[in-house]
Amino acid sequence: MSTPTTAPSPSATGAPPAPARRAARRRPQVRELGVLLAVVVLIAATWLHNPGFLSHQGVRDLFLGATVLAVLAIGQALVLITKNVDLSVGSVMGLSAFGTGILFVTFPGLPVPVVMLAGVLIGLLCGLANGLLVTTVQVPALVVTLGTLYAYRGLNHWWAGGGQVNAHDMPESFLALGRIPVLGVPLPAAIAVLVVVVVGLYLSHFRSGRELYAIGSNADAARLSGIPAGRRVITAFAVNGALAGLAGVLFAARYGTVDSTVGTGMELQVVAAAVVGGVAIAGGVGTVYGAALGAVLLTTITAALPIWQIDQFWQQAVVGALILAAIGLDRLLALRTARKLRGGGARGA
Numbered sequence: 508m509s510t511p512t513t514a515p516s517p518s519a520t521g522a523p524p525a526p527a528r529r530a531a532r533r534r535p536q537v538r539e540l541g542v543l544l545a546v547v548v549l550i551a552a553t554w555l556h557n558p559g560f561l562s563h564q565g566v567r568d569l570f571l572g573a574t575v576l577a578v579l580a581i582g583q584a585l586v587l588i589t590k591n592v593d594l595s596v597g598s599v600m601g602l603s604a605f606g607t608g609i610l611f612v613t614f615p616g617l618p619v620p621v622v623m624l625a626g627v628l629i630g631l632l633c634g635l636a637n638g639l640l641v642t643t644v645q646v647p648a649l650v651v652t653l654g655t656l657y658a659y660r661g662l663n664h665w666w667a668g669g670g671q672v673n674a675h676d677m678p679e680s681f682l683a684l685g686r687i688p689v690l691g692v693p694l695p696a697a698i699a700v701l702v703v704v705v706v707g708l709y710l711s712h713f714r715s716g717r718e719l720y721a722i723g724s725n726a727d728a729a730r731l732s733g734i735p736a737g738r739r740v741i742t743a744f745a746v747n748g749a750l751a752g753l754a755g756v757l758f759a760a761r762y763g764t765v766d767s768t769v770g771t772g773m774e775l776q777v778v779a780a781a782v783v784g785g786v787a788i789a790g791g792v793g794t795v796y797g798a799a800l801g802a803v804l805l806t807t808i809t810a811a812l813p814i815w816q817i818d819q820f821w822q823q824a825v826v827g828a829l830i831l832a833a834i835g836l837d838r839l840l841a842l843r844t845a846r847k848l849r850g851g852g853a854r855g856a
Contacts, residue, residue: 538784538785538793538797538833538836538837538840539784539785539794539796539797539800541836542783542784542785542797542800542801542804543800545804546800546803546804546807549804549807549808549811550807550811553807553810553811553814553815556814556815557814560810560811560814567693568810569806569807569810570692570693570696571685571693571695571696571761572806572809572810573696573699573802573803573806573807574693574695574696574698574699574757574761575600575695575754575757575758575761576773576776576777576780576802576805576806577699577703577780577798577799577802577803578698578699578702578750578751578753578754578757579596579600579750579751579754579773579777579780579802580777580780580781580784580795580798580799580801580802581699581702581703581706581750581795581798581799582596582634582746582747582748582749582750582751583596583747583777583778583780583781583786583798584781584784584786584793584794584795584797584798585706585710585719585743585746585747585795586648586743586744586747587723587778587781587782587786587787587788587790587793588710588719588720588723588743588786588790588791588792588793589719589722589723589739589740589743589790590722590723590726590789590790590791591641591648591740591743591744591790592648592649592652592778592788593634593637593648593652593744593747593748593774594649594652594653594656594774594778595633595637595652595653595655595656595658595659595774596747596748596751596770596773596774596777597656597770597771597772597773597774597777598655598656598657598658598659598660598663598770598774599629599630599633599634599659599748599751599752599755599770600630600751600752600754600755600758600769600770600773601659601660601663601755601765601767601768601769601770601771602629602630602633602659602660602662602663602666602755603626603627603629603630603751603752603753603754603755603756604626604755604756604758604759604765604769604770605663605666605667605672605755605765605766605767605769606625606626606629606666606755607622607623607625607626607755607756607759607765608672608676608677608759608765609666609672610622610625610626611672611676611677611678611681612672612676615678619678619680619681622681623681623756626752626753626755626756626759627749627752627753627756628749628752629752629755630748630749630750630751630752630753630754630755631745631748631749631752632748633655633659633748633751633752634744634745634746634747634748634749634751635741635744635745635748636655637651637652637655637744637747637748638740638741638742638743638744638745639741640655641740641741641744642737642740642741656774660767660771663767664767666767667766667767669767670766671764671765671766671767672759672764672765672766673763673764674763674764677759677763681759681760682760682763684757684760684761685757685760685761695757695760695761698753698757699799702750702753703795703796703799706746706795707794707795707796710794710795711794715739715742718734718739719739719743720791720792721734721791722734722736722739722740722790722791723789723790723791723792724790724791725791755769755770758770776805776826779801779805779826779829779830780798780801780802780804780805781793781797781798781801782801782830782833782834783801783804783805783826783829783830783833784796784797784798784799784800784801784802784804784833785797785798785801785833785837786798786801787837788834792837804829805826805829808822808825808826809822812825
């Protein structure tokens, strides 16, 4: 007579127990809720100090101010999750912004959607080049994208030739994009929200999106399990470049004046927004929702400092402190999760 078989326990199969798995899943949620709370507290305190901060124009400016940084941070989050980094996003954004403006000057009859698509395509090609260099040359992404940062910026300076594209060179229908409301929200901000939702759903509901986390956690193990790590990393860089191109298009539509200096220094703000939002530099952890919240927090700090009559010089110090706090919190949560994993494994033994 055969004996009944029982399902192996989680500890026997090597899988972490359910409480530990739930703790690991709660880790990014804790970070995101913390950033959201910081945004709410900062906005409320600034409003109480100066009610004009949340006037109709103030709210509109806050939305528009966060749009470009949020779109850039979403793309950067994809790259950081794979345990890479892209320092060229500011240069790519500037190249796309100027490319968008110069197309209106060179081909004034082109439809606005075609020019916008061309601006996104410029960013996509730059991001694809970054991904191919990182995966084929086998040089750290930090070094590769530092080089392309200067290469794309130099190309932009050569293309601009010291000139600029002004608002009167662009069609009014394009410049009006920054003023069109969608459910009370400026159109560029609505586009940013849509990007957050689409990329967030891709990471959580599609296998190729979840594989990015596996690559960031352990690239060698991911390859051994059959994940095409190189192709996934290239895709992450390409999407990041396309989003940087979209940010350049939105920048041109909002400000109407673009030159070769657009996006200078943005790369550090973008990385800071993603890290503050809970995307780990070490890879494999974080969400685009957190990265977008990090961008909103940094933008709100920038807008609130003048109201509190604090020198803008301190903005860099505040951002630096936030990055250190985010790294420290990430380490604390990682240690707590690791202790729960070990404790659950010991109880299941």
